Amino acid sequence: MPRKPHEILFNAVLWLMIAAFVFPLMWLVMTSLKTRVDAFSLPPKFIFSPTFVNYAKVLEDGSFLHYYANSLKVGLLSTFFSLLIGIPAAYALARFPMRKKEDFAFWVLSTRMAPPIMVILPFFLVYKELHLLDTTVGLVIIYMTFSLSFILWMMRSYFESISVDIEDAARIDGFSRLMAFIKVTIPLSAPGIAAASIFSFIMSWNEFLYSLILTGDKTKTATVAITSFITFEGIRWGEVAAAGTMIVLPVIVFGICIQKYLVQGMTMGGVK
Numbered sequence: 001m002p003r004k005p006h007e008i009l010f011n012a013v014l015w016l017m018i019a020a021f022v023f024p025l026m027w028l029v030m031t032s033l034k035t036r037v038d039a040f041s042l043p044p045k046f047i048f049s050p051t052f053v054n055y056a057k058v059l060e061d062g063s064f065l066h067y068y069a070n071s072l073k074v075g076l077l078s079t080f081f082s083l084l085i086g087i088p089a090a091y092a093l094a095r096f097p098m099r100k101k102e103d104f105a106f107w108v109l110s111t112r113m114a115p116p117i118m119v120i121l122p123f124f125l126v127y128k129e130l131h132l133l134d135t136t137v138g139l140v141i142i143y144m145t146f147s148l149s150f151i152l153w154m155m156r157s158y159f160e161s162i163s164v165d166i167e168d169a170a171r172i173d174g175f176s177r178l179m180a181f182i183k184v185t186i187p188l189s190a191p192g193i194a195a196a197s198i199f200s201f202i203m204s205w206n207e208f209l210y211s212l213i214l215t216g217d218k219t220k221t222a223t224v225a226i227t228s229f230i231t232f233e234g235i236r237w238g239e240v241a242a243a244g245t246m247i248v249l250p251v252i253v254f255g256i257c258i259q260k261y262l263v264q265g266m267t268m269g270g271v272k
Contacts, residue, residue: 031241054238067225075204078143082200086151094159108149116209134216142210147200158192194258202251222247
């Protein structure tokens with residue numbers, strides 16, 4: 001059956017949008033596999049002999065791998081603890097009657113409204129007094145501050161979309177409220193948790209400003225370490241592209257692993 005003109009137009013626009021998002025990533029990977037001569041050739045080369053020299057230069061002294069491991073550790077820890085705190089808090093807001101519940105929820109959301117540059121100095125001064133500068137714990141705590149609000153609001157909507165009758169049936173069968181939450185509600189919320197976790201991880205993984213100000217050589221993350229390839233002699237584009245590809249890779253892998261839950265998790269929570 002031939003497609004209607006508006007369907008053809010919609011598909012064309014969709015593919016153009018996909019190309020616009022994918023092309024920069026493809027160009028990053030291609031640049032990481034080119035020699036300096038090929039990277040700056042005009043017109044640009046799309047067919048070339050790939051080389052892994054840039055990756056070898058990035059990894060040769062081991063320092064970038066150390067910072068890369070820091071990013072991975074901080075991202076996973078901040079995501080884990082944000083979910084550990086945010087999911088029960090979201091469930092409480094969705095299920096339990098509270099005074100000024102909506103005001104509290106809005107206050108949590110308002111923590112996302114302050115620009116990071118406005119609060120970085122107070123955080124620095126407090127961390128200096130508490131000896132949390134250049135520590136993994138300090139970075140995890142500050143990443144949790146902007147992940148928690150997102151997780152709380154997203155999971156609250158998701159829990160509200162799950163019928164209370166299912167939990168009541170579990171309690172009639174002998175489960176306590178806690179066991180009904182763990183055994184019934186959490187498995188039903190897996191798509192929402194997957195979506196919240198990947199967004200929380202991406203926010204922590206990509207963050208630059210807090211890591212730049214609050215860390216040093218000990219706990220510096222990969223997003224800050226990539227700036228070391230910008231020297232007074234010039235920008236080493238091959239190494240920048242190789243390091244950038246390595247930084248993008250975990251997010252892509254994480255997204256692929258939970259992709260079957262991702263779309264469902266982002267859409268179901270919006271419907272009661």
